[in-house]
Amino acid sequence: MDLKKRIEKFRELEYAFNKDFYQEIKESHTPHTLFIGCSDSRVDAETLFQAAAGEIFQIRNVGNIVPREEEPDTHPSVVSAIEYAVIVLKIKNIIVCGHSNCGGCAAMRKIDDYMEKLPYTGEWISQSITISDYIDQRYPDMKEEDKIIMLEKLNAVQQLDNLMTYDFVKQRVESGELNLQAYYYDIGTGAISVYNYDSIFSDIIKEITSNRKLMFT
Numbered sequence: 001m002d003l004k005k006r007i008e009k010f011r012e013l014e015y016a017f018n019k020d021f022y023q024e025i026k027e028s029h030t031p032h033t034l035f036i037g038c039s040d041s042r043v044d045a046e047t048l049f050q051a052a053a054g055e056i057f058q059i060r061n062v063g064n065i066v067p068r069e070e071e072p073d074t075h076p077s078v079v080s081a082i083e084y085a086v087i088v089l090k091i092k093n094i095i096v097c098g099h100s101n102c103g104g105c106a107a108m109r110k111i112d113d114y115m116e117k118l119p120y121t122g123e124w125i126s127q128s129i130t131i132s133d134y135i136d137q138r139y140p141d142m143k144e145e146d147k148i149i150m151l152e153k154l155n156a157v158q159q160l161d162n163l164m165t166y167d168f169v170k171q172r173v174e175s176g177e178l179n180l181q182a183y184y185y186d187i188g189t190g191a192i193s194v195y196n197y198d199s200i201f202s203d204i205i206k207e208i209t210s211n212r213k214l215m216f217t
């Protein structure tokens with residue numbers, strides 16, 4: 001696979017055929033949506049939304065995680081992109097997209113191994129460890145593969161609550177200027193489940209959030 005050939009092809013075909021479009025967007029962009037997705041190479045916002053360049057502002061990280069405002073060592077990389085998207089670009093939607101067979105969520109189930117062998121990854125994904133612990137306590141007899149699917153879904157919805165810890169997000173959601181949704185993308189079927197902040201998982205997320213607050217007090 002030759003990356004140089006691919007960019008040459010981009011210049012010769014995509015850019016050459018759509019030159020007017022690229023001239024229109026060269027000065028600025030007005031994306032309508034902030035997409036917070038996993039780094040996983042199969043989860044591609046432009047493909048999912050059939051979107052063009054300039055439409056989707058993106059944050060990708062392992063496990064599609066948003067750090068909470070009140071927790072120690074909140075990582076500014078993710079939050080700075082959210083702040084810019086919401087306050088400067090005035091995006092209308094934030095979509096947090098979880099997905100099937102997520103390596104980040106599977107790693108949460110083996111957090112001790114990761115802390116030892118991939119300490120940066122371990123530290124990052126431990127932000128969602130209370131969700132994994134909650135599933136073990138609440139559903140001790142559930143099969144491991146089902147626990148992972150539940151974790152992938154709950155982890156996406158949890159990030160909506162994490163987003164709401166930032167005043168600049170909360171105010172705009174409450175005034176109706178900003179719409180928050182979590183998606184769960186099943187790569188094997190192409191199905192996408194959509195969850196609002198007040199979803200079937202709301203009560204569970206409230207319980208998980210109160211558990212994690214106990215961890216940090």
Ligand SMILES: [Zn+2]
Nearest residue numbers: 038040102103
């Ligand atoms: Zn993933």
